[in-house]
Amino acid sequence: MAKTFFITGTDTDAGKTFITCGLLEAANQKGLQTLALKPVAAGSEETEDGPKNEDAIKLMASMSIELPYAQVNPVLFEPAIAPHIAAQEESRLVTVSRLTGICRGALMKKHDVSFIEGAGGWRVPLNDREMLADLAKELNTPVILVVGMKLGCISHALLTAESIVRSSCRLVGWVANQVDPEMNRFDENVETLKSMLSAPCLGVVKWKEGADSQWTGNQLDITSLL
Template sequence: MTRGYFVTGTSTGVGKTLVSCALLHAFRRNGETAVGMKPVASGCEEGRCTDVDLLVAASSVTARRELINPYTLIPPIAPHIAAQRAGIEINVDTIREAWLELKKIADVVIVEGIGGFLVPLNAHQNSGDMARALDLPVVLVVGVQLGCLNHALLTAQAVGATGLALAGWVANCIDPHMAALDENVFALEERLDCPLLAVLPFDSAADAKKLAGLLNVPAMVQDCV
């Protein structure tokens, strides 16, 4: 049966796309077909989004663009505001329908969220509601920087409130001058009730394919969908 994972982060710009692409490469190495999905993307110039392009490149199967990225928004702002300005409303049911089509063509579907876990999508729903509609275990990307402990623990608490499982977490070192790095990672290991999948070193030109080898994919809490 097809498996899926929802990749969220402690905030925007913490490496969700990098980790999503690394996961796609990791599953491909295991001999599984894998496809990435970015249901909602903002900051897309001329209808194209770099994050979506990277997910497409990391995937091992080809799918229609409207399935991979149902909502493409131009302004680099909160998705519900960008959608309002475009005169549309993000519909979680539409996203679920696209996801159901993708799961027909791959062994694993990696769904990358937008912003943090509770970022609004419309007047009534947020990214967490999208994850719950897809009923996927969650991979948490922690951008390791000052304040990350609180951000990570609050996000984990929000995920738990939806009833979804945390499949694992990734410490992505986004601050090259982060003080007490090891101690911060250890503090989260003690407090997050899911496996640490990898500590990704700071690299301004990180290569998702190379980082795939660092991910402890077998440790991930798995769920069939």
């Protein structure tokens, strides 16, 4: 049976796409068929095939199964701003029920492991009543938390983990991703998080200039997920 995970982060710059590509590579190295979805993305660039999101393009390059761009990233906003604000400005309504249907359709493609990447942090509004986190709950998808390792990350990580549990979702793993190359007491912060987060640490990814998904995948251990 295929396994699907929802990827969230402590904030918008935690490195969700970077780590998701690494998770895809780690699964690819095990000979598993992989795919990834970015249901909502804010921030587009023009390509010869129309506007696309850079993160969605990276996911498509890292997954082993081919899907049309529209299935990988069905909702795309031009400005890189909060999705609900972008939707209001474009007079568009994005709902959890619509995203759920789209994701379930894409996940019908035969595969072994899939990742659904969120937008921003855990509590990101989609509209006046719903959060993107509700998608993970609706799909009954376990959650992986990417912790952007920088000053203040311990509080962000613990609050996010607490919110995930309160949303009736399961936190099944987390990744320490160093986003600040000059972070003081990096190792001590990682050890604190290991002792305070109930889910297993899937990997500690230290800052490396020009790191690619293969290198990142080598830093991750997905055994507990499988």
